[in-house]
Amino acid sequence: MTLKATKGQRVLRFMANNTVPILFLIICAFGIPLSGYSANYLISEIIVRLVRNSFLIVSLLIPILAGMGLNFGMTLGAMAGQVGLIFISDWGIVGIPGMVLAMVISTPISMLLGWWCGKILNMAKGREMVTSYIIGFFMNGIYQLVVLYGMGPVIPIRNKALVLPRGYGIRNTVNLIGIRKALDNLIAVRIGTVPIPVATFVLIALLCLFVLWFKKTKLGQDMRAVGQDMEVARAAGIPVEHTRIVSIIISTVFAGYGMIIYLQNIGTLNTYNSHMQIGMFSVAALLVGGATVAKANIRNVFLGVILFHLMFIVSPMAGKNLIGQAQLGEYFRVFVSYGVITISLVLYEMRKKREQALAGLTLAAAQEVEA
Amino acid sequence: MNGAAALALGRRFVRSFGLPRIIIALFLLSLFILAPIAGVNVGTSLSDTLNRFGMNAIMVLAMVPMIHSGCGLNFGLPLGIIAGLLGATISLQVNIPGPTSFYLAILFCTPFALILGWGYGELLNRVKGGEMMIATYVGFSSVAFMCIMWLLLPFSNPTMVWGFSGTGLRTTISVEGYYLHALNNLLAIRLTPHLVIPTGMLLFFAFFAFIIWAFLHTKTGTAMTAVGSNPIFARASGINVDRIRTLSVVMSTWLGAVGILVYQQSFGFIQLYMGPFYMALPAVSAILIGGASVNKASILNVIVGTFLFQGIVTMTPSVMNSMIHTDMSEVIRIVVSNGMILYALTRKTEAVR
Amino acid sequence: MKGKTLLIRLAVIAVILILSAILFFVGKSHTVLVDNKAVTVDGKEIAALKLVEVAVNKQASWELTPRDRDKFDVTGQKHTVTVAYTDEWWEEHTIVRTFTVPLMQDMVMILVPALVANPESDQSVWLENYEIPSYAVTMAESDEVVVTDDMAGLITDL
Numbered sequence: 001m002t003l004k005a006t007k008g009q010r011v012l013r014f015m016a017n018n019t020v021p022i023l024f025l026i027i028c029a030f031g032i033p034l035s036g037y038s039a040n041y042l043i044s045e046i047i048v049r050l051v052r053n054s055f056l057i058v059s060l061l062i063p064i065l066a067g068m069g070l071n072f073g074m075t076l077g078a079m080a081g082q083v084g085l086i087f088i089s090d091w092g093i094v095g096i097p098g099m100v101l102a103m104v105i106s107t108p109i110s111m112l113l114g115w116w117c118g119k120i121l122n123m124a125k126g127r128e129m130v131t132s133y134i135i136g137f138f139m140n141g142i143y144q145l146v147v148l149y150g151m152g153p154v155i156p157i158r159n160k161a162l163v164l165p166r167g168y169g170i171r172n173t174v175n176l177i178g179i180r181k182a183l184d185n186l187i188a189v190r191i192g193t194v195p196i197p198v199a200t201f202v203l204i205a206l207l208c209l210f211v212l213w214f215k216k217t218k219l220g221q222d223m224r225a226v227g228q229d230m231e232v233a234r235a236a237g238i239p240v241e242h243t244r245i246v247s248i249i250i251s252t253v254f255a256g257y258g259m260i261i262y263l264q265n266i267g268t269l270n271t272y273n274s275h276m277q278i279g280m281f282s283v284a285a286l287l288v289g290g291a292t293v294a295k296a297n298i299r300n301v302f303l304g305v306i307l308f309h310l311m312f313i314v315s316p317m318a319g320k321n322l323i324g325q326a327q328l329g330e331y332f333r334v335f336v337s338y339g340v341i342t343i344s345l346v347l348y349e350m351r352k353k354r355e356q357a358l359a360g361l362t363l364a365a366a367q368e369v370e371a
Numbered sequence: 372m373n374g375a376a377a378l379a380l381g382r383r384f385v386r387s388f389g390l391p392r393i394i395i396a397l398f399l400l401s402l403f404i405l406a407p408i409a410g411v412n413v414g415t416s417l418s419d420t421l422n423r424f425g426m427n428a429i430m431v432l433a434m435v436p437m438i439h440s441g442c443g444l445n446f447g448l449p450l451g452i453i454a455g456l457l458g459a460t461i462s463l464q465v466n467i468p469g470p471t472s473f474y475l476a477i478l479f480c481t482p483f484a485l486i487l488g489w490g491y492g493e494l495l496n497r498v499k500g501g502e503m504m505i506a507t508y509v510g511f512s513s514v515a516f517m518c519i520m521w522l523l524l525p526f527s528n529p530t531m532v533w534g535f536s537g538t539g540l541r542t543t544i545s546v547e548g549y550y551l552h553a554l555n556n557l558l559a560i561r562l563t564p565h566l567v568i569p570t571g572m573l574l575f576f577a578f579f580a581f582i583i584w585a586f587l588h589t590k591t592g593t594a595m596t597a598v599g600s601n602p603i604f605a606r607a608s609g610i611n612v613d614r615i616r617t618l619s620v621v622m623s624t625w626l627g628a629v630g631i632l633v634y635q636q637s638f639g640f641i642q643l644y645m646g647p648f649y650m651a652l653p654a655v656s657a658i659l660i661g662g663a664s665v666n667k668a669s670i671l672n673v674i675v676g677t678f679l680f681q682g683i684v685t686m687t688p689s690v691m692n693s694m695i696h697t698d699m700s701e702v703i704r705i706v707v708s709n710g711m712i713l714y715a716l717t718r719k720t721e722a723v724r
Numbered sequence: 725m726k727g728k729t730l731l732i733r734l735a736v737i738a739v740i741l742i743l744s745a746i747l748f749f750v751g752k753s754h755t756v757l758v759d760n761k762a763v764t765v766d767g768k769e770i771a772a773l774k775l776v777e778v779a780v781n782k783q784a785s786w787e788l789t790p791r792d793r794d795k796f797d798v799t800g801q802k803h804t805v806t807v808a809y810t811d812e813w814w815e816e817h818t819i820v821r822t823f824t825v826p827l828m829q830d831m832v833m834i835l836v837p838a839l840v841a842n843p844e845s846d847q848s849v850w851l852e853n854y855e856i857p858s859y860a861v862t863m864a865e866s867d868e869v870v871v872t873d874d875m876a877g878l879i880t881d882l
Contacts, residue, residue: 120713120717123717124716124717126500127503127504127716129501129504130446130503130504130507130716131713131716131717133504133507134709134712134713134716135713137652137705137709138705138706138709138710138712138713140705141702141703141705141706141709141710142706144701144702144705145699145702145706148702149697149699149702323523325522325539327522328519328522328523331515331518331519331522331644332519334515334518335512335515335516335518335519337515338508338511338512338515339512339515339516341508341512342505342508342509342511342512345498345501345504345505345508346494346497346498346505348501349497349498349499349500349501349505350497350498353497353498353499353500
């Protein structure tokens with residue numbers, strides 16, 4: 001009857017489907033003038049954030065495709081990347097070779113951790129997200145065991161500057177001077193006063209192309225099928241468990257690479273907390289970009305990084321100018337990050353429930369017609 | 372023959388009790404055995420453990436109603452804690468010294484716990500099946516929201532606000548002069564110079580545990596269990612599922628609020644801002660260590676679990692430190708508590724939701 | 725079929741291992757110190773040069789007066805050193821030599837007077853391994869508190 005929605009309806013639907021990005025646009029629209037930052041500064045900051053975070057966030061896409069929700073287990077990959085960076089800092093391998101070597105080292109660790117994480121998630125079907133979230137915490141304990149107690153006595157570390165004065169364990173911060181901006185400065189172009197790290201963007205573009213290509217492969221199609229309905233996929237002869245594990249492995253490996261790119265931009269590694277925050281912020285940014293637990297694409301990644309980090313940059317200054325306390329803005333952005341995740345999760349669950357109810361009603365109606 | 376029977380019995384015991392729990396219990400036992408060898412005073416350790424048990428038990432008890440009604444593990448405990456913090460700060464603002472302030476705090480936190488718990492319960496009713504993840508983030512975002520509020524709310528008691536600016540609450544507020552050790556010192560029995568039994572605090576917990584136990588045996592209580600174990604059957608037998616679930620969430624939230632007050636009176640400080648952030652994880656893992664699962668929990672699980680968990684938390688640092696001169700207790704705590712949660716999450720549960 | 729897959733996988737792993745070895749050799753950073761002070765070679769004392777210009781690879785050169793020491797940061801093992809100086813008859817000389825740094829050696833020192841005196845000699849005459857004196861490493865001996873706070877990152881900048 002109403003195949004053609006009216007203009008008003010379409011606008012409403014668009015608003016409903018993009019609640020979170022619109023909310024963020026409004027916050028930013030208020031925050032930017034309040035903060036008093038210049039456009040030039042904001043643009044260069046946003047470019048820095050895009051360089052740092054895009055790769056990490058893209059790594060979240062594949063588990064979503066496989067119906068496993070937001071992979072909070074990406075912290076595992078981040079840990080693997082950090083272990084790689086600790087080793088190359090110890091051996092004194094610098095520049096692009098150092099970065100690549102760190103990636104090579106991180107890969108088997110990521111694969112192992114990803115495989116293990118996938119196995120566990122297969123045992124906790126239906127609550128993958130909360131499980132992967134706890135896996136992150138659990139592995140953080142193991143990571144501390146290895147890095148804080150194992151490095152030195154068990155895993156040899158040559159460089160005394162990395163080790164705590166007590167003789168074992170890595171220091172709180174590791175200076176990554178050797179690979180600092182190695183990738184960013186490989187091909188650096190300036191537009192006006194804004195530096196553009198072309199090489200990093202090329203790498204991110206390649207990853208995006210890979211993801212797009214991957215979705216079209218047999219494995220990618222299998223993942224989509226598994227994500228839509230596990231039982232149907234199993235009936236169609238797709239090895240469901242295996243496919244799910246592979247999706248987590250890919251995500252973990254990319255998260256490791258993403259962490260290395262992130263840290264080469266920053267230049268210092270906070271050994272014991274860099275990885276813990278990264279999962280939360282990546283997930284929040286992806287959701288801000290309009291992704292849901294079940295559906296995300298590359299557009300969401302970039303929109304998300306831009307909106308989320310715009311809010312992140314302006315809010316302390318805006319808080320200071322508005323109330324006189326920068327701290328207020330800092331708490332505000334933490335609140336918004338968590339709030340966004342909460343709202344997205346709630347909206348997703350409610351939509352899922354409504355669809356289920358609708359499907360049930362349709363089924364009942366069909367049966368009634370048959371009877 | 373006898374050996375085989377014993378083996379079978381042992382196997383059944385392992386299965387019913389769960390391997391991880393046995394490992395944890397044996398670990399704690401070995402710590403207590405090693406303690407005198409390592410030169411750690413057993414009396415002090417035992418009284419520390421009891422003390423921590425009393426501090427944390429009510430927060431662990433707060434898990435029970437929600438598990439019973441099928442809402443899963445209450446990762447949103449920080450919401451209850453926030454209600455408790457509001458009660459505590461208002462009680463200090465009213466400025467009545469002595470243990471009275473403790474009961475006042477419980478009184479003041481109640482309306483907040485009821486309102487927040489009701490809203491939280493209504494929210495969880497709309498997201499059935501995804502409660503745990505959403506609970507986690509409800510907890511986190513409410514903590515972050517309250518960080519803003521602690522800065523802005525018009526409290527004025529000089530013991531609470533920052534001295535130099537006169538506004539905004541401090542990160543930690545001492546409850547000395549108010550309800551410090553209000554329960555700890557109540558009826559405390561000093562057996563030896565090192566071993567003190569905080570009877571008042573234990574009795575306080577016992578009182579709440581009994582109320583919950585009794586409640587679970589009332590008509591509403593059994594309805595709650597029915598909702599948790601089979602919501603469709605419960606609905607069919609005329610139970611208002613959503614109302615029962617909301618009730619359980621309100622109860623959990625209120626217990627969380629009372630729990631943090633008990634914690635504070637022993638600890639001595641109110642921790643605001645990011646303080647409540649990760650408070651849920653120890654409570655969740657404690658009840659799981661005690662033998663609960665994602666949809667089954669009893670008062671006994673609370674008691675056993677809190678004792679084991681707090682025992683390990685108290686004993687590992689002291690024993691480890693004097694044995695090998697490294698403090699690995701933090702790592703052990705992280706691995707044990709999160710490992711336990713992982714174990715519970717990966718168990719096949721009867722009610723597949 | 726199965727054997728073939730295995731073979732391919734092994735080959736890939738081998739390639740990656742070789743690649744990482746190459747990365748190790750190429751990316752290993754070394755510090756080359758250049759030092760202009762009197763040295764003794766085979767029992768003969770060689771005086772420092774009045775003024776000498778030293779460069780490693782294509783990096784900007786340093787001018788060294790007697791007892792000066794400076795450093796170049798390089799990656800990889802094979803490098804060239806270019807030494808330009810004026811002798812007592814006001815004639816300019818330029819010496820170009822290549823040298824190899826031992827793989828795991830973090831620092832080496834080029835003894836410029838020794839190189840100028842024996843431009844044709846083996847690198848062992850004018851290149852020596854250099855270890856950082858222990859007082860420079862053990863300077864910050866104060867104990868460091870390890871912060872494993874999960875929440876520290878929430879408030880600080882990204």
